Amino acid sequence: METVISxxxxxLLGAVKTLQITxxxxxxxxxxxxIAGLSRLSRNRVLSFLAVCYVDFFRGTPLLVQIVIVYFGxxxxxxxxxxxxxxxxxxxxxxxxxPIFLAAVIACSLNSGAYIAEIFRAGVQSIEKGQMExxxxxxxxxxxxxxxVILPQAFKRVIPPLGNEFIAMLKDTSLLSVIGFEELxxxxxxxxxxxxxxxxxxxxxxxxxxxxxxxxxxxVDYLERRLKTGD
Amino acid sequence: MIKVSxxxxxxxxxxxxxxxxxxxxxxxxxxxxxxxxxxKSTFLRCLNxxxxxxxxxxxxxxxxxxxxxxxxxKVRQEVGMVFQRFNLFPHKTALENITLAPIKVRGxxxxxxxxxxxxxxxxxxxxxxxxxxxxxxxxxxxxRVAIARALAMRPKVMxxxxxxxxxxxxxxxxxLSVMKDLAREGMTMVVVTHEMGFAREVGDxxxxxxxxxxxxxxxxxxxxxxxxNERLKVFLSKIL
Numbered sequence: 001m002e003t004v005i006s007x008x009x010x011x012l013l014g015a016v017k018t019l020q021i022t023x024x025x026x027x028x029x030x031x032x033x034x035i036a037g038l039s040r041l042s043r044n045r046v047l048s049f050l051a052v053c054y055v056d057f058f059r060g061t062p063l064l065v066q067i068v069i070v071y072f073g074x075x076x077x078x079x080x081x082x083x084x085x086x087x088x089x090x091x092x093x094x095x096x097x098x099p100i101f102l103a104a105v106i107a108c109s110l111n112s113g114a115y116i117a118e119i120f121r122a123g124v125q126s127i128e129k130g131q132m133e134x135x136x137x138x139x140x141x142x143x144x145x146x147x148x149v150i151l152p153q154a155f156k157r158v159i160p161p162l163g164n165e166f167i168a169m170l171k172d173t174s175l176l177s178v179i180g181f182e183e184l185x186x187x188x189x190x191x192x193x194x195x196x197x198x199x200x201x202x203x204x205x206x207x208x209x210x211x212x213x214x215x216x217x218x219x220v221d222y223l224e225r226r227l228k229t230g231d
Numbered sequence: 232m233i234k235v236s237x238x239x240x241x242x243x244x245x246x247x248x249x250x251x252x253x254x255x256x257x258x259x260x261x262x263x264x265x266x267x268x269x270x271k272s273t274f275l276r277c278l279n280x281x282x283x284x285x286x287x288x289x290x291x292x293x294x295x296x297x298x299x300x301x302x303x304x305k306v307r308q309e310v311g312m313v314f315q316r317f318n319l320f321p322h323k324t325a326l327e328n329i330t331l332a333p334i335k336v337r338g339x340x341x342x343x344x345x346x347x348x349x350x351x352x353x354x355x356x357x358x359x360x361x362x363x364x365x366x367x368x369x370x371x372x373x374x375r376v377a378i379a380r381a382l383a384m385r386p387k388v389m390x391x392x393x394x395x396x397x398x399x400x401x402x403x404x405x406x407l408s409v410m411k412d413l414a415r416e417g418m419t420m421v422v423v424t425h426e427m428g429f430a431r432e433v434g435d436x437x438x439x440x441x442x443x444x445x446x447x448x449x450x451x452x453x454x455x456x457x458x459x460n461e462r463l464k465v466f467l468s469k470i471l
Contacts, residue, residue: 130316133281134318153322
């Protein structure tokens with residue numbers, strides 16, 4: 001028990017990091033997801049094909065693998081290219097390594113964006129066809145109809161699934177421990193390594209995740225109820 | 232005002248419209264009747280290109296809709312449409328439903344658009360509902376707001392796609408009476424409907440469609456009292 005209490009501050013700071021990386025990733029993911037989701041619905045074949053590739057790759061491969069590719073794989077390739085340039089043109093090398101935090105943000109954002117793209121696509125498609133027709137019949141362009149009629153309604157509908165995505169990402173950031181990003185789980189591992197109190201510490205870690213997830217899902221429920229009017 | 236010649240529409244193998252010819256004069260009220268599946272709604276939706284015709288010609292107010300250079304959004308500004316299921320924007324109040332297109336498409340100021348909207352709401356008898364959301368309105372009220380929304384663009388033609396079919400019987404009258412007022416004011420209208428009373432009373436001309444063709448057309452008097460076509464006789468015997 002004493003170990004648990006004394007390690008709490010360290011774990012809680014880890015929890016803050018977990019929340020941080022989740023919030024940043026889901027936020028960037030929303031932007032990526034909106035772009036990819038709308039591209040996928042676009043009549044432009046190239047655009048929708050690219051969106052499908054992006055979504056399929058990041059939903060079709062494990063986040064863990066994506067994280068190591070971003071942190072270990074891509075820097076290696078970049079360094080190889082840099083070495084060739086150094087030898088060929090004698091330029092001074094600048095690239096050393098990708099910061100852990102940046103790698104974490106890149107991997108999680110790209111992953112989240114793929115899931116959110118599907119959420120937005122489903123949200124837009126769930127809006128009754130008559131809405132688009134009514135907007136177009138008034139002389140609005142496709143873009144105007146999307147912006148003023150379809151998306152505002154779709155945004156309300158995607159809040160619950162976006163909340164789920166946030167929760168899923170919150171838990172999945174524990175995978176960042178493999179690249180040494182000191183979020184909640186990684187800090188737990190380190191404490192266990194020093195104290196050998198695996199049961200108590202990991203249980204505490206689990207409990208902290210649980211508190212975060214449950215309080216967040218209550219917040220989403222509340223938002224959902226508040227936005228219900230007018231739909 | 233509208234001239235349609237040799238209009239065809241195919242959905243895959245299904246031929247829905249098989250050569251429609253018709254014209255609608257300014258200020259004329261044309262009522263389209265016929266059994267379900269006869270292509271009435273598809274025909275109406277070809278008039279503002281909500282459906283892309285497979286072949287043929289549609290000319291609205293001198294503009295050929297089938298010409299690839301035609302800006303369909305411009306044409307639609309002049310052609311109002313009222314749908315069976317109202318299709319009001321649920322996230323906007325009645326007033327905002329009406330002002331959205333005039334502001335965004337016509338470039339009116341909010342003040343101008345709201346003034347027009349209030350006048351139209353008064354006209355359809357819903358002055359007190361300006362700030363209500365669609366789900367706070369009855370079906371008949373929603374449809375009247377939808378009519379006001381279309382009118383706010385000051386269209387030259389109004390298309391009605393079974394505007395009373397989704398309404399409870401006691402609300403049909405209020406919508407029809409708004410449409411009658413509109414006809415009386417000289418609006419050019421094409422109305423797809425099952426309301427034979429309305430067709431008789433308000434229609435200048437009635438088109439009877441069956442299996443993708445206009446089988447018979449004439450004044451309401453001719454169509455309802457002296458039908459010639461067998462299919463029309465059968466149809467009328469079932470519906471009247």
